[in-house]
Amino acid sequence: MISAMRRIAIDRRTFLRRAAGAGCAAAAAFAFPAEPGAAPPAPPPAPRKSWFDLYGGFRVGLKLDSLRDLPLDKAIAMAQELGIPFAEPGPRLIPLDLSEERLAKIQESFRVAQVRLDAYGVVPFPKGSADVARAFGVAKSLAAFTIAADPDPEVLPELDARAGDLGIRVAVHNGGPGHRFATPEALEPAIRDLSDRIGICIDTANALRAGVDPIELVDLFEKRVLGVHLRDHDAKAGKPTPLGKGSLRLLAFMKALRAIKFQGFFSIEEEGDDPLVRIRAAIETIEKAAKEMPPPELPFPRAGRLPRTPIAPEPKKKT
Numbered sequence: 658m659i660s661a662m663r664r665i666a667i668d669r670r671t672f673l674r675r676a677a678g679a680g681c682a683a684a685a686a687f688a689f690p691a692e693p694g695a696a697p698p699a700p701p702p703a704p705r706k707s708w709f710d711l712y713g714g715f716r717v718g719l720k721l722d723s724l725r726d727l728p729l730d731k732a733i734a735m736a737q738e739l740g741i742p743f744a745e746p747g748p749r750l751i752p753l754d755l756s757e758e759r760l761a762k763i764q765e766s767f768r769v770a771q772v773r774l775d776a777y778g779v780v781p782f783p784k785g786s787a788d789v790a791r792a793f794g795v796a797k798s799l800a801a802f803t804i805a806a807d808p809d810p811e812v813l814p815e816l817d818a819r820a821g822d823l824g825i826r827v828a829v830h831n832g833g834p835g836h837r838f839a840t841p842e843a844l845e846p847a848i849r850d851l852s853d854r855i856g857i858c859i860d861t862a863n864a865l866r867a868g869v870d871p872i873e874l875v876d877l878f879e880k881r882v883l884g885v886h887l888r889d890h891d892a893k894a895g896k897p898t899p900l901g902k903g904s905l906r907l908l909a910f911m912k913a914l915r916a917i918k919f920q921g922f923f924s925i926e927e928e929g930d931d932p933l934v935r936i937r938a939a940i941e942t943i944e945k946a947a948k949e950m951p952p953p954e955l956p957f958p959r960a961g962r963l964p965r966t967p968i969a970p971e972p973k974k975k976t
Contacts, residue, residue: 715947718743781806817855828884828921829857831869834867859871865889865903885919889901907942
């Protein structure tokens with residue numbers, strides 16, 4: 658009997674509350690009728706597209722170290738202002754010798770700004786370098802998927818072993834003319850016998866400066882392309898240009914990356930005066946190119962840590 662009365666009381670309260678809500682809604686609808694001839698209320702703004710749809714599935718980020726005059730907090734604020742979802746800082750802004758406490762605070766700054774730290778680099782690794790462990794420690798603390806690196810070839814096996822232990826990939830950065838990794842002929846034998854945790858980062862301007870078409874690098878290295886530093890260069894005039902104004906065939910380059918199901922970092926690197934204006938223009942150029950491509954397949958597998966390369970089991974002996 659008591660439970661029945663309680664249920665009736667609850668039902669009565671629920672009814673009164675819902676009736677009151679309906680009355681308020683009706684009052685709001687009819688208490689202030691629109692004046693004759695008044696314009697209809699504006700529709701709510703359309704939701705902003707996700708980065709996946711906006712950029713054709715590419716993880717568009719900002720190479721923070723290219724903002725040479727800005728400290729880290731200002732660089733993060735610029736990425737947030739631009740609405741760029743990913744970022745790639747390097748040793749200039751986040752030195753290798755920072756404490757874990759300081760690194761945790763930096764990661765929190767990125768989280769608050771809603772900017773995902775996608776990669777860390779470019780980190781030089783000379784022969785006999787003591788920075789391998791420290792660089793991987795920084796990348797792990799910041800939850801970066803990939804380290805963009807400029808290593809001495811003799812350091813590559815150590816980088817491969819460390820990458821396997823921590824599940825963090827290493828992308829060898831191609832340099833400009835005269836650099837040890839300026840051409841595919843130099844890059845390919847350097848990583849050929851290493852695991853797929855070691856790949857390349859295509860700096861598009863460096864490739865053009867060295868007389869290499871970045872699309873050729875995509876076609877040659879395919880799944881070993883782990884990241885891109887996106888900038889343009891006028892090969893004939895021999896000078897940098899805004900993205901889309903030089904020798905880089907951006908749409909064809911993005912289509913080549915799409916064909917290999919590229920999942921790595923895609924960092925805009927714009928230098929010079931007024932970087933904010935140049936970066937905004939680069940974002941618009943990428944969006945325009947993405948619109949000329951078919952929609953990406955949903956979803957690309959998330960670009961994350963790769964497992965160790967499996968070892969083929971030994972064949973069973975016949976008895």
